[in-house]
Structures are given as structure tokens and as C-alpha cells.
Amino acid sequence: MPKIPDQQIRQYVIDCGTRQTPLLRRLREQTLALAEGHMMTTPAAGQLLALLARSIGARRVLEIGTFTGYSALCVADVLPEDGILVACDASEEWTAVARSYWREAGLDDRIELRLGDATRTLEGILAEEGGAGFDFAFIDADKESYDAYYELCLKLVRPGGLICFDNMFWGRSVADPEDMRPETVALRSLNLKIQSDDRVDMSLVPLGDGMTFIRPRTRAGERVTAVGVAA
């Protein structure tokens, strides 16, 4: 069988495995023209996040790391009319692009942008409204803060909800024991922590740069199975 290059199968997934609207395509093109365009969530991940949010009936969503708004647009689009996505980012410049697309999509009333350091923002939300008020969280910001985001999201997302992390492979460096860069070390250690954390069900999936899906349990050790997959 001929070897199909990675780029070709990625394009096939975009063409046949996603339902990017013309607006999402335009946002994608505009963002890819930026020097930092590679940071954008992929169409496949955006499509999956929307499917998962809808599958669990998410109404209140947290996003940590918004950039030019691609993933927020995908997920906000599937929320019910009274749903809300709280988008946390530190960049006024990048989120200005996001805002203009959210407005054009008619979804700006379903997305609340919180500008500033995301740890401070999440702590503020927790202090304001207490815990477990969110159904779904997508974490895609600075990697050294991922553990802090994890702990805060375990308080903010209800048991039985869903927390998704992007970039858990960090360019595959987590599997290279010689790579001791701070981001790599932080993610390697978080991967191990999540694996043995009995507060959650989890799966690290080799999708894109590695995505981890986490379901906070309703109580510690909630579901011990015969084969231990969910133990």
C-alpha cells in the first residue's frame, strides 16, 4: 500500500471529518497568517470538543486559552440558548479577533471573555460563585500552569462533567526522559498525576498533540471495575 503523508490524511480529516462553516474557515485562514497561528485548535479537535459538550448536555463551559477564538466558537455553537462559555485569556490583541468572529456568528451573548491571568480568573470565579457550577472545561493555555488549572477545574466542574486538556504530548517530548524543559517536566508530571488520581476517570488520547479527557468522579473510588480500566 502507498504511504499516505501525514499532511494528506490531516487534510482528508478536515474535508470529510469536520463540518467547518465558512466562518470557521475564514477565522482559520486569518489566524494561520499570524506568526503564532500554529497555536490554534485544529478543526478535528474543535469538532470533537463540540460533540463532547453536546453529548453531556453542557450548559456552562470554561475555556482556558482562547487565542483568536476558534475552539470557543465551535463549542459555544452547540450550547443551549441560555448556555454560557467563559473564555479566559491574557491577550487583548488576539481575543479582539475572537470577539469579532463571535459577533459575526451571533454567539457573542453566549461567550463571556475574562481577560487576565487565568489562574487569577478561575480563583475569582470560585470565590464569586463557589464550585461545581460548570459542566465542561477545555484547557489550552500556558503548560506550566496546567496543574493549577487542573486543581481549580476539579473544583469548578461538576462531578460527571468533563475536563479536556490539549498538548499533553508537548510535541512528543513527554516521552523523552532526556527532555527536561520546564513545560515538558510539568506535563510529564501531570500525566502521571492524572493517571493515578482516584478523583477522576481519565484517558490520554493520541489525537493531535495529545488530548486528555477527564471525568471528575461523583466520589473517590466511585467505579471499580473488574478489569481496572476505570479503577
Ligand SMILES: C[S@@+](CC[C@H](N)C(=O)[O-])C[C@H]1O[C@@H](n2cnc3c(N)ncnc32)[C@H](O)[C@@H]1O
Ligand atoms: C494554544 S493558545 C489557545 C488556542 C485556542 N484554544 C484556539 O482555539 O485557537 C493559548 C492561549 O493561552 C493564552 N495564555 C497563555 N498563558 C495564559 C495565562 N497565564 N492566562 C491566560 N491566558 C493565557 C495565550 O494568550 C493564548 O491565546
